[in-house]
Each structure stands twice: as structure tokens, then as C-alpha cells.
Amino acid sequence: MGRVKVAVVEPLMTACEVASYLLKSCKSLQEYESFMFGSSLFGVGSDFDILIVGPSGEPLNRLKAELRLAGEELPLDVLYMLPTEAVETKFVTREKCITLKQLADSEKY
Amino acid sequence: MNWQVKYALKYILATHGTASGQHIRDDAIRITMPDRPEAVAVISAAYTINDELAMQCHTDYPDMDFLCGYRKECVWGGGAIRYLESNTIGWGSAGTLNSAINKGKVNTAAHKDYSFSYRLIRQNRSITNLDREFDRVFTMTLASGRTFRVGMVTEYEPIADSIRTLWDQFGPIDIAWNINPNGHPTPEAIEAGRDLECEVMKWDELKLLLWNR
Numbered sequence: 001m002g003r004v005k006v007a008v009v010e011p012l013m014t015a016c017e018v019a020s021y022l023l024k025s026c027k028s029l030q031e032y033e034s035f036m037f038g039s040s041l042f043g044v045g046s047d048f049d050i051l052i053v054g055p056s057g058e059p060l061n062r063l064k065a066e067l068r069l070a071g072e073e074l075p076l077d078v079l080y081m082l083p084t085e086a087v088e089t090k091f092v093t094r095e096k097c098i099t100l101k102q103l104a105d106s107e108k109y
Numbered sequence: 110m111n112w113q114v115k116y117a118l119k120y121i122l123a124t125h126g127t128a129s130g131q132h133i134r135d136d137a138i139r140i141t142m143p144d145r146p147e148a149v150a151v152i153s154a155a156y157t158i159n160d161e162l163a164m165q166c167h168t169d170y171p172d173m174d175f176l177c178g179y180r181k182e183c184v185w186g187g188g189a190i191r192y193l194e195s196n197t198i199g200w201g202s203a204g205t206l207n208s209a210i211n212k213g214k215v216n217t218a219a220h221k222d223y224s225f226s227y228r229l230i231r232q233n234r235s236i237t238n239l240d241r242e243f244d245r246v247f248t249m250t251l252a253s254g255r256t257f258r259v260g261m262v263t264e265y266e267p268i269a270d271s272i273r274t275l276w277d278q279f280g281p282i283d284i285a286w287n288i289n290p291n292g293h294p295t296p297e298a299i300e301a302g303r304d305l306e307c308e309v310m311k312w313d314e315l316k317l318l319l320w321n322r
Contacts, residue, residue, distance in 0.1 A: 045120070046117075046202075047181055056273070074112070075113070076181070077181040079268075081268050082268065084297060085295045
């Protein structure tokens with residue numbers, strides 16, 4: 001039993017660590033553009049918002065399976081877009097998405 | 110302590126500076142806020158919460174005020190929703206729990222993504238019969254006798270994958286209702302719906318369908 005403040009001391013993964021972990025665990029991410037966005041970049045929020053841009057079909061099913069396994073003990077909220085949808089919605093710019101690669105290489109987040 | 114309990118406690122503290130959370134045991138936490146009733150929440154990592162799991166949680170934690178499906182993709186079965194609501198136990202996502210703590214109404218809260226839209230449907234007089242199969246899927250029968258299976262899509266801009274995934278996960282639906290009042294489905298989402306013989310609608314179009322029953 002412990003108060004919240006005690007629980008917070010226990011290390012939870014940072015945005016950088018999550019990015020690095022996902023890139024290592026999900027081989028299919030190499031075939032996709034992958035980003036993180038939202039409040040999780042700043043260490044708040046109930047989950048990590050991830051955007052995946054790329055083709056649908058079997059490769060996507062494979063990636064979803066890998067992410068599901070990797071996210072077994074992580075609160076991930078994953079959004080999958082086709083490349084045309086990413087262009088139409090301008091989501092990456094609008095939501096100030098940061099690539100997982102960039103995050104993994106950084107210690108800022 | 111389970112991973113989802115750690116995240117839930119961190120999230121509650123980050124959002125409500127004055128909140129205090131205490132891990133009771135396993136998936137259960139006690140939330141205390143000044144001038145608010147104390148609440149017991151059970152934080153589940155399940156992908157699906159059905160009536161059996163909801164009842165089991167209630168048996169394990171008889172003073173449970175709220176059952177939280179911490180995963181974003183957590184799906185709630187209609188039976189679980191009916192059981193929890195009839196026992197005055199709130200249910201929903203981490204965001205739902207968070208809002209409910211804020212309002213001090215934890216045990217009557219319902220999944221915030223769907224509650225407003227489902228209430229619109231429940232109160233509509235054109236509908237003679239309504240069966241909520243899942244948090245986001247219901248079958249409605251209109252006064253004319255026509256029946257539609259409807260899936261609620263929460264995204265700001267539903268994309269093709271939102272529609273295909275809904276279909277794959279829950280089976281054939283007649284209508285994919287984009288319940289987010291802002292934004293619009295992408296052309297690819299509408300096209301994906303058309304391929305599946307499912308119409309992607311906003312509230313204005315659904316209202317028209319109900320109006321013309």
C-alpha cells in the first residue's frame with residue numbers, strides 16, 4: 001500500500017524510452033513513418049499517442065500485432081493513417097508530431 | 110503494483126494536484142480529494158470487459174465505485190454496462206475516471222467518449238427498440254420497423270482504418286456514426302465504408318434518417 005506520491009517515484013517510461021522501445025520491438029515500423037504526439041510528449045496524459053503512416057493490408061496487420069505485443073504493459077493509443085490521409089489532414093504538422101526516431105535519439109522528452 | 114495502476118495513480122495526481130491515491134491491493138485504488146466523497150476504483154488492463162469480468166471485479170471489490178478499462182482499445186460488452194449501471198458503479202476509460210473525480214460523481218459516470226451520443230439515441234422518440242451490444246455498437250429499430258446496426262466512431266477525422274477496424278472487430282454494421290462533433294471523415298473512410306456497404310455519417314445525416322424513420 002502506498003500513497004500516489006510514493007507510486008510516482010517508481011519509474012515509468014519516458015516518451016524517449018517508449019519511442020526507443022517500440023523501434024526496437026516492432027521490426028515492421030521500418031516500413032512505416034511513426035510519430036508520437038500530444039500530452040504524452042510532456043510527461044502528462046493517461047497514455048502515449050502514436051501515429052503510424054503507411055500502407056494498409058497484411059503489413060499493417062503485422063505491425064498491429066507487433067505493437068499489441070509491445071504495448072502489453074504500456075498505455076498506447078495508436079492511430080493508423082494512409083499516406084494520403086496524412087497529407088489531407090495535415091495531421092503531422094497540426095499536432096506537432098515528432099518521429100519516434102527523433103525521440104529515441106533525444107533526451108529532451 | 111500493476112503497470113496500469115501505476116499509470117492511473119500518476120495520471121490522477123498529475124491532473125488533480127490535491128488528489129491522493131492509495132493502492133489497496135491488486136487492481137484497486139482508493140481516491141481521496143478534499144470536499145469530495147472517497148472512491149474506490151478498479152483499474153483493469155483487460156482488452157474486453159464483459160458481464161462476467163464486471164461481476165468478478167464486483168465480487169472481489171464489493172465497495173467498488175468505478176471500473177476503469179485503462180487500455181485505450183478496451184471494449185465494453187453491453188451486459189457489463191447493464192450490470193455496472195444497475196449496481197450504481199461508474200465505468201469507462203482513464204479519462205472518464207478523471208472527469209468523474211473532478212465532478213465528484215464517480216459511481217454514476219459512464220464512458221465519456223460515448224455517453225453524450227448514446228443519450229441522444231436513447232432519448233429519441235423515433236426509436237422503438239434499442240439494444241446496446243457494446244460500448245460503441247447498438248442496434249436500433251425505428252417506428253417504421255426498419256432496423257439498423259450502428260457503430261459509433263469517436264475520432265476527430267475518422268480514417269479508412271477506423272471503419273475497417275470497427276467492421277473487423279464487431280461484424281457488419283449499417284452505419285458508422287462519427288460522433289465527434291468536429292472534423293469530418295476522410296474521403297478514404299467514406300470509400301472504405303462504401304466497400305463494406307456501410308454508410309459513414311455525421312449526426313445531421315443520422316438525424317435525418319431518424320426523422321424520416
